[in-house]
Amino acid sequence: MYAPTNQTGPQSAATEPPAPTDGHPPDAALVLLAQKGDSQAFAILVARHQRQLYRLALRMTGSEADAQEILQESFLNAWQKLPLFRGDAQFSSWLYRIAANGALMRLRRKRRAPDAVSEQAEELAGPKFTADGQHEEPPHSDWSQRADEKLLSQELGEHINAAVRTLPDDYRTVFLLKDVDGLSNEDIADALELTVPAVKSRLHRARLALREQLGDFFGG
Amino acid sequence: MVELIEQCSECVSLLGDYLEGSLSRERTTALETHLSRCMPCITFVRTYKKTTVLARETLAAQMPRELVTSLQQFLKGAIPGFTCDSKKGDCGSSAQQPDSSSDTKKS
Numbered sequence: 503m504y505a506p507t508n509q510t511g512p513q514s515a516a517t518e519p520p521a522p523t524d525g526h527p528p529d530a531a532l533v534l535l536a537q538k539g540d541s542q543a544f545a546i547l548v549a550r551h552q553r554q555l556y557r558l559a560l561r562m563t564g565s566e567a568d569a570q571e572i573l574q575e576s577f578l579n580a581w582q583k584l585p586l587f588r589g590d591a592q593f594s595s596w597l598y599r600i601a602a603n604g605a606l607m608r609l610r611r612k613r614r615a616p617d618a619v620s621e622q623a624e625e626l627a628g629p630k631f632t633a634d635g636q637h638e639e640p641p642h643s644d645w646s647q648r649a650d651e652k653l654l655s656q657e658l659g660e661h662i663n664a665a666v667r668t669l670p671d672d673y674r675t676v677f678l679l680k681d682v683d684g685l686s687n688e689d690i691a692d693a694l695e696l697t698v699p700a701v702k703s704r705l706h707r708a709r710l711a712l713r714e715q716l717g718d719f720f721g722g
Numbered sequence: 723m724v725e726l727i728e729q730c731s732e733c734v735s736l737l738g739d740y741l742e743g744s745l746s747r748e749r750t751t752a753l754e755t756h757l758s759r760c761m762p763c764i765t766f767v768r769t770y771k772k773t774t775v776l777a778r779e780t781l782a783a784q785m786p787r788e789l790v791t792s793l794q795q796f797l798k799g800a801i802p803g804f805t806c807d808s809k810k811g812d813c814g815s816s817a818q819q820p821d822s823s824s825d826t827k828k829s
Contacts, residue, residue, distance in 0.1 A: 557781075663781070666781065682778050716773055
């Protein structure tokens with residue numbers, strides 16, 4: 503348990519919310535200490551959030567080397583900008599925003615095509631419907647049962663990875679944060695500076711596109 | 723009076739909110755009524771749900787220990803006084819422990 507030597511005031515009061523499972527104080531208390539220059543408190547925040555940030559950066563860029571650099575830049579940026587953090591949002595959301603922006607900037611620099619995202623989004627696959635709203639190609643095959651048998655298949659894992667990489671950056675980020683990392687819509691909206699309806703819309707379209715690709719994989 | 727959902731496209735468009743439980747009671751009833759008599763949509767819902775399960779199961783990447791170490795070394799060099807020795811457990815949850823961030827993240 504990390505016990506800062508100069509902690510005073512209500513931070514140590516018994517009315518604090520339950521501590522996270524790592525045995526250290528909650529983010530808010532550590533942030534206050536880190537803002538005063540306590541780099542050990544910041545180190546605990548790093549240890550607590552590094553895995554989620556790594557997953558986000560890795561899935562956004564598809565590159566472990568890029569993920570490593572994004573992680574380094576994000577935490578360093580966070581440390582340097584910490585005095586500006588007002589606590590209006592959760593620290594973790596703020597951190598996510600830094601990392602997501604870093605990853606998006608890196609992707610856009612690589613592609614040299616700032617408009618590619620919106621163009622890609624228009625081409626997202628999804629179910630097709632007839633003019634009266636019925637399924638154009640009814641999904642007769644329920645591959646959800648077969649998927650259980652293949653859950654640990656390397657081939658399936660590679661297919662899902664490839665399918666996720668085909669999503670436009672903005673959609674992939676929302677999908678990963680929600681369906682893989684389990685963030686709430688509100689936290690994602692906060693981190694990516696989107697509205698909640700925009701998060702829901704991107705999430706739904708990403709799922710539809712991935713579902714189509716998985717259907718192709720399972721022959722459904 | 724519940725407004726019925728006749729079109730599968732409308733049913734599909736409501737799935738995200740439905741599965742999250744954020745659809746109104748009236749729309750939920752209408753959607754479930756549609757599902758009760760539309761086999762293609764039932765199949766669609768199952769595969770839609772399975773898509774998220776499969777993604778979660780296969781994409782839950784672990785952070786390599788070497789990367790944890792290199793990040794710590796980088797921050798030690800960049801931030802005066804940054805001390806995080808994973809072997810001594812100074813940072814609490816080091817590389818081998820499960821994510822604790824979800825405790826503070828999920829709400």
